[in-house]
Amino acid sequence: MKKFFFKSAKINEFRLWGLVFTLVGMGVMILGTAGIVFWGSAGKIIAAIFMVIGMISLLVSVAVYFWAGMMSTSATMLQCPECSRPTKMLGKTDRCMYCKTMLTLDPDQATHSPSEQQA
Numbered sequence: 001m002k003k004f005f006f007k008s009a010k011i012n013e014f015r016l017w018g019l020v021f022t023l024v025g026m027g028v029m030i031l032g033t034a035g036i037v038f039w040g041s042a043g044k045i046i047a048a049i050f051m052v053i054g055m056i057s058l059l060v061s062v063a064v065y066f067w068a069g070m071m072s073t074s075a076t077m078l079q080c081p082e083c084s085r086p087t088k089m090l091g092k093t094d095r096c097m098y099c100k101t102m103l104t105l106d107p108d109q110a111t112h113s114p115s116e117q118q119a
Contacts, residue, residue, distance in 0.1 A: 009097040010090040011075065014068035018061050025057030078103070 008016070032050020035043035075088035083099040092106040 007095065007100055009087070009095045009100075011068055011072050011088055012097060014064060014071070018064035018068060021057050021061035021064060025054040025061060027054075028057060029054030076105070 028050050032047040032054065035046035035050065037043065039046060071090060072088060075090050077086055078089055079085070080087050080096040080099060080101055080103065082101040083096060085096070085098050087097045087103070088094075089103055089105070093102065093104045093109060095102055
């Protein structure tokens with residue numbers, strides 16, 4: 001099975017990174033604005049630099065959210081065998097968005113085959 005960076009669904013991981021870029025971008029812009037207060041006229045240059053860095057981070061966030069949305073539209077919908085809720089799956093292996101159960105469409109990577117469960 002593929003190792004995941006976090007123990008969540010792939011789509012949720014992409015959304016998490018989009019949120020991280022959003023918060024970092026806003027934080028950098030706030031810190032840059034604080035430069036005006038603490039360093040006077042030199043702080044305006046610092047504020048401008050931090051504003052540009054923050055805007056780049058926010059634009060990366062928009063790209064990540066857009067990419068996650070496009071992948072979400074083409075994701076395979078299936079019903080989780082553990083919690084019986086509909087979930088989206090990217091690739092051959094993924095996790096349930098709700099209960100974090102490992103899911104696969106590849107019979108070679110499955111731990112239980114459907115015929116074993118019915119018997």
